[in-house]
Amino acid sequence: MTVVKSVPRRAVFAVLAVPLVPACTAEPKQPPPPDPLAALAEQARKDAAAATALAQSSPELAAVAGEVAKARTAHAVALQTEVDRERPPKTSGSAPPPSSGAPAVAATKQKMADALKAAEKQAGDLVPAVSRYRAGLLGSIAAGCASLREVI
Template identity: 75%
Template sequence: MNTVGRRAVLAGLMLPLAAACTAEPKPPPPPDPLAELAEQARKDAAAANALAQSNPELAALAGEIAKARTTHATALQTEVDRERPPVSSTAPPPSTQSTQAPAPATKATMVEALKTAEQRAGALVPTVSRYRAGLLGSIAAGCASLREVLA
């Protein structure tokens, strides 16, 4: 009678386990496209604040644009963090102000920035979930209305 020893059984059980432990790790997910839009919204808000300070005639309107783009950045970042929670709970939140001084803003550069933000948000709508599409559609519409008021 041929018996199987305990060591042979353990070795047979360990082989699949060893293979599972040495498998290639999954590649990290691609960057969230909304994260880039959130960063751009923060930059747009900083540029609008700079415009408000440098141009008294546009101060009120530029201030409203800054407030709206800050709201957009917050909503986008909240969605990015919901979809892909930050790895560390002690990590600082994303900066609400760019570390670089914003480029000198003019009415024309703000109109162009809002147009670009509208187009980029609109282009992503068909590629994301319905909830995210609604968020992006709202942001695109908000940028379009701000652009029209500024123009």
């Protein structure tokens, strides 16, 4: 006669569940890469600060540099708004993030034109890699920078 010993259900469940535990645990979610528009917003803030400094130090360029400062400030706000819409900031408050601390380059007419050309190229280069809405925003900023360069 064969004697069969009863196995508790908990023991069977524990043996069957052990291989499933690693399969059920999710890997920690990697943080998303930095938003490329954040760097453009930071650069727009720096350009606006440099243009403001130029407007204050050069009476003959005050009007033009003032317009560049206003436009680049508007670009920075639009870009930061889009960055915050896509990835809401973890802190409360609507103030733009602090600058990286790098001092603004001493502004001259040529440096302002070069900065606008670089901003135009940067924005244009990102257009194929972003959504339609963002592409429209970047195209508008690139066009704005091109028109500002023509005014200078």
